[in-house]
Amino acid sequence: MFAVDIQNLVKLFGSVKALDGISFQVEEGEVYGLIGPNGAGKTTMLRILATLLLPTKGSAKVFGLDVVSQASEVRRIIAYLAEEAGAYRNLSGYEYLWIMAKIYFKSRQEAREAVDLAVEASGLGERVHDKVKTYSKGMKRRLQVARVFMAKPRLAILDEPTAGLDVIHANHIRRLVRDYTKEHNTTVIMSSHNMLEVEYICDRVALIDKGKMVAEGSPKELKTMWEASNLEEVFVKVVGVE
Amino acid sequence: MSSLIPLVEKEVKDLLRDPRIYIGLIVPVVILPIIGFTMSAATHSSIESAVGGGVKVAVLDLDKTQTSLSFLKFANTTGLKVFEVKVDTVKEALKELKGNDAKILIVIPKGFESKISSLEGSTLALYFEVKSVGFGEMSTFSAVNRVVKLYSKTLSDTIISSIKPGINPTIVRTPLNTTSYTVIHDRILSMPPEAVFGQLFMGYGIIVPVVLMIVSIMVAQIAATATAVENEEKTLETLLTLPVSRYEILIAKVIGSTVVAVLGTLFSMLGFALYFRILFPLQEISGSAHLGTTALPAPTPQMYLALCLSLLIAIFFTTSLGVIVGALSSDVRISNSLIGAVIIPIMIPAFLIMYGDVRSLPLALQALVYALPVSYPMIIAKNMILSELPVEAVYGIPYSAGVTLLLLLLTSRLLVPEKLLLLQHKILTRRMRRKGEVSEK
Structure with missing residues (x-):
């Protein structure tokens, strides 16, 4: 059974075709990257998997569960990081994690352990007890990524996890994603504009343009196939932009 | 429903720590007594300078x-x-x-x-x-x-x-004097009717409508702001992917907003009480000084229960409307401008009941009055000292509970990003188009 199984997915927003018959599969424990220019359909793809949007045609399954007819079951095994996701400004980072843990875990002990792990993973130190409104963008993002992995999801859906962050925060998040997934055999599907990041984290990558998948493979396969020294070159060659 | 508790905790904490909310709650308790004290001091000093010297x-x-x-x-x-x-x-x-x-x-x-x-x-x-x-x-x-x-x-x-x-x-x-009695449902009170009406009007004609108005407006405003903030801060998207139902998210918002609004109403009432206490420290309630042992009959427990129930239903109804307005608003600014336009018209029929005779209204207006759950606390308040629940309320409470449940259900159905994004986009486009028309003119 695939962790993610997408078959001929189409999504229309009025007359605009955001996804145009995309199909791909993600194996369990794999880190799968979606790359493509702005408006390519990456966020729409991730929102459908997160049960936020309904596909117009085709099917999307997460560990065999249909995202439309079994949405509530899907939500029990995923954790989603939206692009520019915020936390509640007037709660402290710790309170936010604690409330989320109480939603995900039925036992208090489990929730406490999860929060302790998340606090450590966020790297916020004592600042975790400060209100979220005092956090920088990078700190908020670290809190959100920690929240995603705290839930111990079978599938983590990350939309641009490091967008707009400085090198230090971005590096912290990349390491967190890489280490956590390897340690817990978590499947990750993520989107990014940062080719270096994708090359570093992802086992396989799909290039999307205008709602269609234009290339797929491991970073190494793609570089060999397109005779490029890095993924950025592959991207430019595939999308056809100089 | 085990996820409900952390969701309510999140709502209440986030709302009560929001300066826009807690300043609004504290202001009446601080400002009203200060105004009362200032007015009282000014009045006393002017009277003393006029009379005392x-x-x-x-x-x-x-x-x-x-x-x-x-x-x-x-x-x-x-x-x-x-x-x-x-x-x-x-x-x-x-x-x-x-x-x-x-x-x-x-x-x-x-x-x-x-x-x-x-x-x-x-x-x-x-x-x-x-x-x-x-x-x-x-x-x-x-x-x-x-x-x-x-x-x-x-x-x-x-x-x-x-x-x-x-x-x-x-x-x-004064060779001729009168002793007035007021008869309420076989009970003879040794009070003049104006004193009875004075107390009734003060108790049920002012306090209940004021409480209803403050709570309803506050609860709708809080719910709308809380939901619009979720849109603005992009937290709603995360919330909707958690392993909780849309109904739990909505109920948590309704409970959280209600708790804060009830707290706000208590603070407002305390502020008003302090204001009147400071401004009129020696004022007796009209007609109560010479009444002897007889006082107004206390409403029955059933009447209190009916009043509380109808108030609760009315609050849930307006909170749901607040959540709808907030959910449809992509930011707090839009929600603030929409909420007044939704809540004020809904409150007007309720005030028609308190200060007028609904049965004398045209049939269509009567139907509108009876259709709204916010009307029933007023109907019950107006008949509070009667021993029996008015017939409108007997049928009205279950009816308004049904309407409110239906609205809650519809609101929870609305909490789907697919619909929300589409509706938010439509509202935004309409507003922008209207602004464009205005500037063209």
Whole structure:
């Protein structure tokens, strides 16, 4: 059974075709990257998997569960990081994690352990007890990524996890994603504009343009196939932009 | 429903720590007593400066008799600072006021003593010069008027006693008295109806509508803001991917907003109570001082239960509307401008019930009044001291509970990003188009 199984997915927003018959599969424990220019359909793809949007045609399954007819079951095994996701400004980072843990875990002990792990993973130190409104963008993002992995999801859906962050925060998040997934055999599907990041984290990558998948493979396969020294070159060659 | 507790905890904590919310809650408790204290202090100081220091009164005595002199002496003993002006006309006497820092001139007419002695009655002319507008000015006039009335009573006591010694002058002055009773549902109260209506109006005609209005507006505003903030801060998207149902998210928002709004209403009521307590410290509730043992009948527990139930349903109804407005608004600014337009029209029929007769309204308006859950607390409040629940409420409470449940269900269905994004986009486009039209004009 695939962790993610997408078959001929189409999504229309009025007359605009955001996804145009995309199909791909993600194996369990794999880190799968979606790359493509702005408006390519990456966020729409991730929102459908997160049960936020309904596909117009085709099917999307997460560990065999249909995202439309079994949405509530899907939500029990995923954790989603939206692009520019915020936390509640007037709660402290710790309170936010604690409330989320109480939603995900039925036992208090489990929730406490999860929060302790998340606090450590966020790297916020004592600042975790400060209100979220005092956090920088990078700190908020670290809190959100920690929240995603705290839930111990079978599938983590990350939309641009490091967008707009400085090198230090971005590096912290990349390491967190890489280490956590390897340690817990978590499947990750993520989107990014940062080719270096994708090359570093992802086992396989799909290039999307205008709602269609234009290339797929491991970073190494793609570089060999397109005779490029890095993924950025592959991207430019595939999308056809100089 | 185990996820409900952390969701409610999140709502209440986030709302109560929001400066836009907690400042709004604290302001009435702080500001209203300050306003009351300031007004009270200003009023007292102006009254004290007018009365406490002794009101200066000029007297033009055109009679110069024993009785007019006795009035001057009496007035001096009551604390008034009386001085006589030695002129012949009122016009000249009024000029004297300015030079002596006085505001009142009493003119004792010629024949004052003889008219009183012959039981014809005499008239004192009081001239009051307005120098400013305030409580102090009125107090000065009242103080002088009181002294004149007191002297008149003393005179009448003397006259009545001299005509018929040993008689009680009060009985001669007011030989006919009335004792009023009010009958409410076979219960006879020894209170005049105006006192009963006064208490009823204060209790159920003002307090219930005010509470309902404050809670409804506050709860809808809070729910709308809380939901719009979720859109603005992009937290709603995360919330909708958690392993919780849309219904739990909505109920948590309704409960959280209700808790905060009820707290806000309590603070507002406390603020008003302090305001009135400070401003009118010695004021008795009208009609209650001489009532003896009888008081208004207490409403039955069933009536209280019906009132609380209908209030709760009304609050849930307006909260749901608040969530709808907030969910459809991509930011707080849009939600703030929309919420008033939604809530105020809904409150109007409720006030029609309290201050008018619904049955005299056209049928369509009556139907509108009875269709809204916010109408029922008013219907019950108006009939609070009756022993039976009004027939409208008997059918209205289950009906409004059904309408509210339906609205909650529809609202939870709306919490789907697919629909929300589409509707938010439509509202935003319409607003932008309207603004464009305005600027073109």
